[in-house]
Amino acid sequence: MTRRRFRWWRALALAVLVLLVAVFATGWYLLAGSRARLDGELEMAGLAAPVTIARDANGSVTIDARSRADVTFALGFVHAQERWFEMDLMRRVAAGELAGLVGPAALDSDLDNRRHRLRAVAQAAYAAMTPEQKQVLDRYRDGVNAGLADLREKPWEYVLLGSTPKPWRSEDGLLVIGAMYLDLNGHGHNTRELDIARMRAALPAPLVDFLLSPDPDWEAPLTGALSRPPVLPGADVFDLRAQPAPATTAASVAAALAPALEARHPGSNNFAVAGPLTDTGAAMLANDMHLGLRVPDIWFRARLHYPDATAPGGMRDAVGVTLPGTPALVVGSNGQVAWGFTNSYGDWLDWVRVTRDPADPSLYKVPGGWATVERHAEHIHVKGAPDRVLDVQATRWGPILAKDTDGTPLALAWIAHDPHAYNLGLMQLERAPSVAAAVDLAPTLGMPPQNLLVADREGHIGWTLAGNAIPLRPFGSQPQQPADWSQPGTGWHGWAPPSQYPRVVDPSDGRLWTANNRTVDGPALDLLGNGGHDLGARAQQIRDDLRMHGVFTPGNLLDIQLDDRAVFLTPWQRLLQDTLAGTSDPALGALRKLTATWRNRAAPDSVDYRLVRAFRAEVHRLALAPLVARVKARYPGFAWPSGAGNAEAAVWSLLRDQPAWLLDPRYRNWNALLEDAARRVATALGGQPGGLAARTWGEVNPADIRHALSPALPSFLARLLDMPDTPLPGDANMPRVAAPGFGASERLAVSPGHEADGILEMPGGQSDNPLSPYYGAGHAAWVDGRPTPLLPGPARWTLTLNPGTR
Structure with a gap:
């Protein structure tokens, strides 16, 4: 290589290095500029007296003020500095305005949620509040916007998205409540009752009642009696042997049963x-x-400390978890x-059959006459793409969102639609x-x-x-x-x-x-x-x-x-052992051996737990498949209803009573179905690397706790944002609930008046800024189940907000 060429390559390498350093430094500068302010003093307009905001080693915040109104302002300030992006996502999801921030990828979500017009509901709820109630939301709004304005740079997520944050509005706090309605009430879909209606249209009523029966063996009500055992319908009600096979695929039937076997519900x-x-x-x-x-x-x-004449000693001292977006x-x-x-x-949602006037479809029948369907043209802004207009047709009971089994339009009555x-x-x-x-x-x-x-x-x-x-x-x-x-x-x-x-x-x-x-x-x-x-x-x-x-x-x-004992699956372990007793099949013999010693734990290294769990799921699929197929053939969108419709009582009744008329005709008897279920487990899991012995529960139960933007980033960057993908103990039907990306969002244990002995664990950390000392703080203790104190520890940082004109 000539000297001139060497110099050229050296200059190019230095230029690339300088460019990389400049990009890194710019990124670091922008990221650091969106970190929350932790110490010092600020002047804030609207405060009546100074407020101190202290943070301990885990980022737990203590707000000490001379009124709840100033606490509200300061809490909004802190929430915005630490969690603006997540607050923005919650209000946008509820309002159906997410595509305006992230683009076409969120359009389906917006079309789904905008049908409920929750921003209009939140605005009406705010308008109906007393002046005192409005003032609380206004004070929180002012604190949020002050916290956003105090950041040297806009939150780092908006740099990546090429967007600018929009100010917080008073009604946005109510939209965050709307987001919780969506999350806790099945996203306002009410598919459960729609699918029950489909079952009743396709199958005899006694059979549907049997399939959806609650299981008294597992109930634990606070008051009242246990449910009655399911009533097995006779062959005169429904006989699979006399029914033609429906035109459905095994894959579609399995998908329809997935909600009963694998779905995770808040x-x-x-x-x-x-x-x-x-x-x-x-x-x-x-x-x-x-x-x-x-x-x-x-x-x-957060810990909130302020004067209150009704509190012991005249000072209110409250500690726990807040929801950013609300005070x-x-x-x-x-x-x-x-x-x-x-x-x-x-039951907070109901479907209402809407009878349209054949001569004028804009009219629908109401008690004593007719009413006009309201039409709302909802404009959905889509970043980087043309806007969409959604036509929402609303009745006095709610928006028209679905059709009944006979094609009649259905309006959704949902409590979340009422201000x-x-x-x-x-x-x-x-x-x-x-x-x-x-x-x-x-x-x-x-x-x-x-x-x-x-x-x-x-x-x-x-x-x-x-x-x-x-x-x-x-x-x-x-x-x-x-x-x-x-x-x-x-x-x-x-x-x-x-x-x-x-x-x-x-x-x-x-x-x-x-x-x-x-x-x-x-x-x-x-x-x-x-x-x-x-x-x-x-x-x-x-x-x-x-x-x-x-x-x-x-x-x-x-x-x-933290109890991860597999009490619920213990009868299934015994059934699997009985099913495989005396088997000469080597694959089934290995399955029997690996599940013979029952550790009774959903531990990450548990092979027996995973195999027994898979056996239960397969038995459910095989037992219910011919019935589901008949509903699916008539209503392709059908999925098994969630909740008490998980069919545990029905399946155990079938296995106990072994009615030939409800057995898939492919099997000579119910024992053959059980053997096939075991064989399917052995084949599917045994064919994977390492065979059955390598199929631990932790292999399919990682933490999978991610930042909202990490799926859109290169994997090496996503790993920097996400929590470690640790295999977790726990599962659905035990106190320690855990699934990928799902589980205990906090663990609290406290005796009032003895908060110093209380426990509060939380995954994911306090701050959304990767350069914050509190990004992921406390997460490892949550994974391990190690107690962390409810009360904040000694202050590491203290910020004072003083009344002023700023």
Whole structure:
């Protein structure tokens, strides 16, 4: 190589290096510029007095102010600095405005959610609030926008997206509540009741009742009796042997059954023990809310300290988790009362048959006459592409979103469509002095209806439903079936008064628990309805764990939250062993040997757990496939209804009673079906590298907790943003719920008045900036189940906000 050429290549290499350094330095500068301000002093217009914002080693924030109004402002400031992008996503998802930020990839989501017109609902809810309520949202809005403005650079996600953040509006806090309605109420689809209607149209009613029966063997209600065992329909009702084979594929049938076997639904655990069962005399509460997991976590750890004449010593000291986008402490303890939630899975959505006027389709029938369908042209901005216009047709009951089994249009009645269902009443729990007061507040809270569990420092515990929008239905109605509300005496006729809300306070054994299961029976169940209750195995295991202890500490409650024992699958392990007894097939022999020793754990290294779980899923598929195929052939969009329709009771009844008329004609008997299920497991899993012995549970149960933008980035950058993909213990039907990208979004265990002994674990960290010391902070402890303190530790950083003109 000549000297001149060498110099040329050296100059080129130096230029490339300088360019790379410049790009890296620019990126670092922009990323560093969007970090939250941690210390120093700032002047802020609108504050009545100085506010201090302290952060400990995990990024837990303590806000010390001289009024709740200033706390609200400061909380908005901190939320915006640490979580602006996630707050923006939540309001945009609820409003159907996400494509305006990220482009065509989000258009389907926007088209789906914009049908509910939740921004218009949030605006109406804000307009109907009292001046005092509006002021809270306005103060939070001002704090949020001040926090955004104080960043030297816009949040780093907007640099990548080439976008500019839009200011926070007062109604956006209500849109965040709307996002929780979407998440906790099946995204406003109500496919469960639509699929039940399809089943009833394609199969005899007694057979559908049998298939959707709850399982009394796994129920654990707080009050009332267990459900009746399923009633097996006779051959005169339905005989598979006399039915022609439907024209469906095995793959489509398997896909239709997936919701019953693999779907993950937002849920939670909470449980409480009364004062006589603790060494302090104060009651104790545990709560872990199961949601989709992300980086950073949905919740934000905070302690709020301000003067309050109703608090002990005249100072309110409340600690727990907040939801960025709202000014409320969602779950926590105020020194007098601790509170937590689980999704109730009541029936909060109904389909309404809409009868159109044949002569004028713009009219539809209502009680006593006709009304005009309202048309809303919803303009959806799409970044980098032409805007879309969505035509929303609305009735007095809700938007028209689907068709009944006979083609009749269906309008969706959903509590989230009513502005009445939105308010900031949750903030009042922050000041509740007792269980009785908290339970009385529950029916006034504008939020998705939840199981509220409370415990107080005097030793009392209580349960009720939180949420102010429980619809009243006519006695004897069938809410899980589409109905014609134009007829007299049909439809919703108001909201349940507080006197009708069921409640349990201070049960005789001093223990309460909920886990998305059926909690009541009789008239209370008629009021709440069934929107897809969990099977109950998780609740039952929690109940039984509670009964194994006589005295509790917060650590004992955490142990229950981390319980990954496979109680639910134990009967399936015995069935698999019985099925394979005496087998001469080498593959089946290996399956039998690997599951003969039952460790009874959904541990990452458990081979026996994964194999038994796969066997159960395969038995369900084979037993239900010929029935599902008949519904699927008539309604291609059918999927098995979620919740209590998981068919566990029905499948066990089939295996116990072995009715030939409900057996797939391909099999000579039910034992042949069981053997085929085992063989399919052995073939599918045994054919993978390492064979059956290498098929651990952790192989298919990694954490998979990602930042929202990481899927769109090169893998080497995505790995820097995402949490380590650690295999996790736990599964659906046990207290320790875990699945890829899903699980306990926090774990709380606390006794009010003894918060110093409390525990709070959280995945994903506090901050969304990768250069923040709090990016991913606390995540490793959550993975390992190591207790981390509820109360913030010593301050590492302190920022003071002073009243000023800025």
